[in-house]
Amino acid sequence: MALVTMKTLLEQAEKNHRGIGAFSVGNMEMIKGAVQAAEELNTPIILQIAEVRLNYSPLALMGPMMVQAAREAKVDIAVHLDHGLTMDVVKKALDYGFTSVMYDSSTYPFEENIERTQEVVKLAEKYGATTEAELGLVGGSEDGSCDHGIRCTNPEDAKIFCERTGIDALAVAIGNAHGNYPVAPKLAFDVLEEIHNKTEIPLVLHGGSGITDEDFQKAISLGIVKVNIATASFNKLTQRAEEYLKTEEKHNFFSLNEAMVRGTYENVKHHIKVFNC
Numbered sequence: 001m002a003l004v005t006m007k008t009l010l011e012q013a014e015k016n017h018r019g020i021g022a023f024s025v026g027n028m029e030m031i032k033g034a035v036q037a038a039e040e041l042n043t044p045i046i047l048q049i050a051e052v053r054l055n056y057s058p059l060a061l062m063g064p065m066m067v068q069a070a071r072e073a074k075v076d077i078a079v080h081l082d083h084g085l086t087m088d089v090v091k092k093a094l095d096y097g098f099t100s101v102m103y104d105s106s107t108y109p110f111e112e113n114i115e116r117t118q119e120v121v122k123l124a125e126k127y128g129a130t131t132e133a134e135l136g137l138v139g140g141s142e143d144g145s146c147d148h149g150i151r152c153t154n155p156e157d158a159k160i161f162c163e164r165t166g167i168d169a170l171a172v173a174i175g176n177a178h179g180n181y182p183v184a185p186k187l188a189f190d191v192l193e194e195i196h197n198k199t200e201i202p203l204v205l206h207g208g209s210g211i212t213d214e215d216f217q218k219a220i221s222l223g224i225v226k227v228n229i230a231t232a233s234f235n236k237l238t239q240r241a242e243e244y245l246k247t248e249e250k251h252n253f254f255s256l257n258e259a260m261v262r263g264t265y266e267n268v269k270h271h272i273k274v275f276n277c
């Protein structure tokens with residue numbers, strides 16, 4: 001199996017009426033945990049990292065590791081840049097061998113969002129890479145540093161946006177938000193259905209951590225193909241590391257490393273099972 005484009009995985013998932021998990025990773029342990037879960041369930045996944053996380057996990061280190069992990073995996077894996085904010089980082093990710101990039105200019109006015117996205121599509125095409133963009137506003141932000149609020153994607157705008165940009169996947173805002181939800185969100189399934197009918201391209205659900213399993217499956221049945229999971233993996237990794245450090249035994253790095261791998265593995269495995277249904 002191999003490093004493949006995200007488009008390949010989206011098409012497969014759509015054909016098989018299932019969702020594909022896009023799991024954020026921040027270190028080697030997370031990559032190992034995610035790949036292990038995917039291999040065990042014999043299901044392709046997407047490994048991704050968002051630009052805002054690069055302060056903690058530099059692209060120059062993470063990029064080659066993610067790409068190599070995909071190449072060596074026993075399942076197909078796409079490597080994706082999540083929420084690219086600058087052309088410079090998008091280009092660097094493509095140079096490292098990422099097979100997909102998201103460019104997020106969703107906070108710009110509609111026309112400017114289109115123009116900026118068109119530029120990225122043109123660049124990604126040169127690399128044969130897949131492109132994702134966002135329309136409307138998903139709540140919160142990848143690192144929790146800001147919140148522009150939630151603005152549901154307008155289905156008519158989505159149609160125009162997809163036609164004019166030529167993107168391969170569209171991230172929608174249907175009441176979802178990044179980070180931890182205080183309570184499970186109420187997703188606007190009617191809006192999702194309408195966007196799906198108008199655009200006919202694979203849709204992406206950001207802010208997947210904390211959405212109920214039932215809502216995931218309903219969203220997948222209504223056009224969501226890619227589901228982003230970040231916070232839930234970070235939380236599970238932290239929980240497993242905390243549990244280990246609270247044990248009475250004498251602690252060591254290697255067991256801590258294993259706890260982090262296990263936390264990510266458990267979370268990724270759970271979500272793959274949900275999305276496969």
Ligand SMILES: [Zn+2]
Pocket residue numbers: 083138142178206207228
């Ligand atoms: Zn996102």
